Amino acid sequence: MKKRGITRRKFLIGSAAGGATLLAGSYLTFNSWAAKQNVSEDIRITPTLCDGCGNWCAINVYTKGDKVWKAVGNPIAGNNVGRICAKGHALLHEMYNPDRIRSPLKRVGPNKFEPISWEQAYKEIGAKLAKIKQDHGPESLFWLHYPEGNAPLAQRFMNALGSPNVFSHGATCFLPRNIGWWLTTGSSKPEHDFENSRFILLIGRNPAAGLQLRQLNDMSSAKTRGAKIVVVDPRYSEAASVGQQWIRIRPGTDLALMLAIARVMIKEDLYNKDFVEKYTQGFEEFSKEVEQYTPEWASEKTSIPKQTIVDLARELAAAAPKAVIHRGYHGAMGTQYKNSLQLVRAVACVNGLMGNYNQLGGLYEGPKVKLGKLDKTQHPDPPKVDGPMVDGSTDPERYPITPKGHGLAHAIPELAIQGKLRAGFVYHNNPLRTNPNPARVIEGYKKLDLLVSFDYVLSETASVAHYILPESFYLERDDVVHTNHCYRSKQVAIRQAVVKPLYDTKPMFQILKEMAPHLGIGEYFNFTLEEYSAAQLAPLGVSLDRIKKEGVVDLGGEWKPGEPSFKTPSGKLEFVSSTLQEYNFPAVPTWEEPLVTPDAKDPHSFRLIHGKQAHHTHARTVNQSYLKEITIMNDWGRVWIHPDRAKALGIKDGDCMTVSSSIGKGRVRARVTDGIHPECVFLPSGYGVFAKNLKTGFGYGLSYNDFLPTYFEPVLGHTMSGEIIVRVEKT
Numbered sequence: 001m002k003k004r005g006i007t008r009r010k011f012l013i014g015s016a017a018g019g020a021t022l023l024a025g026s027y028l029t030f031n032s033w034a035a036k037q038n039v040s041e042d043i044r045i046t047p048t049l050c051d052g053c054g055n056w057c058a059i060n061v062y063t064k065g066d067k068v069w070k071a072v073g074n075p076i077a078g079n080n081v082g083r084i085c086a087k088g089h090a091l092l093h094e095m096y097n098p099d100r101i102r103s104p105l106k107r108v109g110p111n112k113f114e115p116i117s118w119e120q121a122y123k124e125i126g127a128k129l130a131k132i133k134q135d136h137g138p139e140s141l142f143w144l145h146y147p148e149g150n151a152p153l154a155q156r157f158m159n160a161l162g163s164p165n166v167f168s169h170g171a172t173c174f175l176p177r178n179i180g181w182w183l184t185t186g187s188s189k190p191e192h193d194f195e196n197s198r199f200i201l202l203i204g205r206n207p208a209a210g211l212q213l214r215q216l217n218d219m220s221s222a223k224t225r226g227a228k229i230v231v232v233d234p235r236y237s238e239a240a241s242v243g244q245q246w247i248r249i250r251p252g253t254d255l256a257l258m259l260a261i262a263r264v265m266i267k268e269d270l271y272n273k274d275f276v277e278k279y280t281q282g283f284e285e286f287s288k289e290v291e292q293y294t295p296e297w298a299s300e301k302t303s304i305p306k307q308t309i310v311d312l313a314r315e316l317a318a319a320a321p322k323a324v325i326h327r328g329y330h331g332a333m334g335t336q337y338k339n340s341l342q343l344v345r346a347v348a349c350v351n352g353l354m355g356n357y358n359q360l361g362g363l364y365e366g367p368k369v370k371l372g373k374l375d376k377t378q379h380p381d382p383p384k385v386d387g388p389m390v391d392g393s394t395d396p397e398r399y400p401i402t403p404k405g406h407g408l409a410h411a412i413p414e415l416a417i418q419g420k421l422r423a424g425f426v427y428h429n430n431p432l433r434t435n436p437n438p439a440r441v442i443e444g445y446k447k448l449d450l451l452v453s454f455d456y457v458l459s460e461t462a463s464v465a466h467y468i469l470p471e472s473f474y475l476e477r478d479d480v481v482h483t484n485h486c487y488r489s490k491q492v493a494i495r496q497a498v499v500k501p502l503y504d505t506k507p508m509f510q511i512l513k514e515m516a517p518h519l520g521i522g523e524y525f526n527f528t529l530e531e532y533s534a535a536q537l538a539p540l541g542v543s544l545d546r547i548k549k550e551g552v553v554d555l556g557g558e559w560k561p562g563e564p565s566f567k568t569p570s571g572k573l574e575f576v577s578s579t580l581q582e583y584n585f586p587a588v589p590t591w592e593e594p595l596v597t598p599d600a601k602d603p604h605s606f607r608l609i610h611g612k613q614a615h616h617t618h619a620r621t622v623n624q625s626y627l628k629e630i631t632i633m634n635d636w637g638r639v640w641i642h643p644d645r646a647k648a649l650g651i652k653d654g655d656c657m658t659v660s661s662s663i664g665k666g667r668v669r670a671r672v673t674d675g676i677h678p679e680c681v682f683l684p685s686g687y688g689v690f691a692k693n694l695k696t697g698f699g700y701g702l703s704y705n706d707f708l709p710t711y712f713e714p715v716l717g718h719t720m721s722g723e724i725i726v727r728v729e730k731t
């Protein structure tokens with residue numbers, strides 16, 4: 001086998017030197033399967049959904065007997081249009097990972113676990129929970145998850161227990177992005193019609209590594225068709241390599257760029273007056289505000305040449321309305337900077353100046369599927385819990401516009417230390433590794449009287465839980481009906497078991513249903529998963545049999561361009577946000593400095609930025625040997641640093657550096673490259689696993705959370721994970 005001129009043998013020797021644990025290698029015997037390519041009659045194909053990241057791509061999985069062979073993308077799925085990524089392939093092997101938990105576990109000492117029966121686990125959890133509820137009230141309980149398909153069941157479970165505390169990963173991911181769009185346009189996640197765009201601008205968004213396969217697919221076909229793609233990023237990202245122009249920006253200053261672009265468009269009369277007149281409110285105030293944001297001023301702030309800013313504004317306007325600025329995700333527009341919310345608002349407003357809403361090549365509201373619900377006469381809903389969340393995130397005095405159902409998960413440790421939270425359920429989430437300031441998170445979670453984790457391996461969080469109730473792997477379980485597959489049309493999809501569970505594990509639904517009676521809430525789970533899914537599908541006229549056979553069902557209702565409409569209080573695109581005004585927050589997009597700035601006089605001082613790599617998800621895939629192998633082979637765990645800055649510190653490519661912040665310190669090797677802004681270093685975000693039980697991933701690389709203090713952004717309360725200053729020195 002030849003890989004980039006390296007023989008398979010040499011590659012294995014090389015990778016062994018890179019990391020001794022790698023040669024755990026494949027748990028699937030690929031070669032033997034490959035040899036059987038033409039065997040057909042006993043090969044089964046099951047449509048289901050990948051769980052390698054939040055995209056939940058539709059895949060068709062090939063099995064032979066009880067063995068998983070391969071997966072291919074489902075071409076019908078609007079979400080991934082037949083594509084699948086490296087993780088989509090490699091995570092099939094994860095099913096056979098020896099690190100998997102094989103039965104419910106009870107922690108009997110530090111990192112010491114004993115297998116117990118499900119019955120015993122439910123009983124003991126029930127008894128402990130009853131006592132905690134009695135002593136401290138249901139407000140002392142919480143649930144934390146990555147909120148996908150099972151989220152309504154978790155909400156039901158917590159309502160039944162009487163607790164308002166349901167947290168998601170929102171405060172570490174997307175919060176300002178969703179809220180900024182919602183405030184401005186009434187929709188928190190507009191779609192992009194890249195297929196028809198002539199100009200695509202990405203601001204701190206990298207769909208080529210923070211993958212969204214549909215977007216990536218459409219971006220590259222847009223480029224083939226002659227569209228221009230421009231990427232604004234402090235580093236030369238994978239998306240920048242797809243585009244024609246990379247604009248290197250000083251991190252945390254994209255807001256200045258957007259405000260100046262707005263000014264150029266208005267000053268030079270390049271904006272869509274018709275659209276502004278008919279469909280927006282507050283334009284006068286907005287244009288008055290941006291008057292001060294000259295390209296010269298923005299050039300100072302962003303370090304982008306003045307002419308580049310002016311040209312960008314003119315090119316966007318010339319291509320409008322078939323020009324679009326991406327809605328963002330976790331980079332500049334996510335939970336990264338103190339000014340991220342203002343940035344998202346400004347991006348939405350500039351899209352407005354281009355009049356691209358509901359237009360070909362612009363932004364649109366994806367058609368939504370409304371799923372059905374259980375018949376309440378047979379399956380009564382638990383009483384709704386209206387009380388405030390314990391973190392203050394629903395308190396109108398503190399975070400009045402932070403949406404319910406997400407909360408600020410990074411507040412949990414402090415609340416546990418204060419005794420306000422006593423017991424928690426953590427599902428498909430790993431706060432010890434994905435939340436800021438691990439020392440504090442560990443301390444907080446260890447204070448809980450009861451922590452139940454539903455992980456499939458002993459992650460950092462599962463390792464400190466009192467009980468681990470292992471969910472079956474995604475290839476082994478049926479889940480509820482899923483709707484997040486609709487881009488241009490309405491689609492529903494389903495995850496279903498491809499093989500039987502290898503070990504004594506259960507799907508989440510079954511765990512909740514079986515545990516409920518032990519917690520005194522059995523009456524609210526008096527239905528089967530099939531009944532629940534059938535009720536979801538009922539109004540759509542799709543049977544459970546059909547969706548299981550097809551995996552994804554397209555319901556039509558394709559988006560068509562037309563008159564824009566906005567679900568804001570004014571019914572218009574709001575340059576001046578009536579909601580922000582109501583709560584006395586700055587209501588017109590306005591410049592705001594980032595929270596922290598590196599010391600320009602100190603050669604050791606940098607901002608630490610971070611981002612996804614295409615072959616890893618968060619911090620949870622480096623334990624998969626093939627995916628770790630990709631890292632090692634390419635030496636991709638290194639921190640990027642600019643050659644001028646590296647030289648001043650005596651650092652050469654590959655040298656070991658010590659990186660430290662006010663809360664953490666670590667060592668990592670340097671990737672010296674001019675593909676990065678000189679004022680920052682870039683750390684890929686998939687590493688830094690410290691759970692000893694994850695034997696392949698353990699100890700490799702660093703995590704940005706090791707350097708990030710616990711912050712609460714003033715308006716929404718998010719983590720501000722880009723506001724990190726580090727000291728870098730040669731080790």
Ligand SMILES: Nc1nc2c(c(=O)[nH]1)N[C@H]1C(S)=C(S)[C@@H](COP(=O)(O)OP(=O)(O)OC[C@H]3O[C@@H](n4cnc5c(=O)[nH]c(N)nc54)[C@H](O)[C@@H]3O)O[C@H]1N2
Nearest residue numbers: 204206210211251252329330331332611612614616617618
């Ligand atoms: N492979 C893979 N794909 C994923 C995921 C994953 O973990 N792995 N996770 C999914 C999830 S949950 C998310 S939230 C998305 C995230 O998707 P993205 O938002 O695209 O992800 P990031 O890599 O965090 O950030 C994108 C870019 O922002 C840049 N950046 C950092 N600071 C600044 C700044 O101040 N200004 C500008 N202009 N750019 C900046 C980074 O260099 C990076 O290239 O990806 C999704 N898809």
Ligand SMILES: Nc1nc2c(c(=O)[nH]1)N[C@H]1C(S)=C(S)[C@@H](COP(=O)(O)OP(=O)(O)OC[C@H]3O[C@@H](n4cnc5c(=O)[nH]c(N)nc54)[C@H](O)[C@@H]3O)O[C@H]1N2
Nearest residue numbers: 146169172173428429430434454455459471618619685703
């Ligand atoms: N270090 C680091 N921190 C991050 C990020 C990062 O890239 N690196 N990204 C940030 C972003 S954008 C986001 S969205 C959040 C996401 O952060 P989380 O919500 O914590 O992340 P997930 O990757 O969804 O979930 C991680 C846990 O789910 C477990 N898991 C995996 N598959 C299954 C399964 O089938 N069933 C069950 N029950 N559990 C499973 C994994 O073993 C792992 O312990 O993290 C944020 N924080």
Ligand code: SF4
Nearest residue numbers: 050052053057085088
């Ligand atoms: S992008 Fe990759 S890992 Fe994520 S769901 Fe799709 S195939 Fe799976």
Ligand SMILES: [Mo]
Nearest residue numbers: 172173174330
């Ligand atoms: Mo995310």
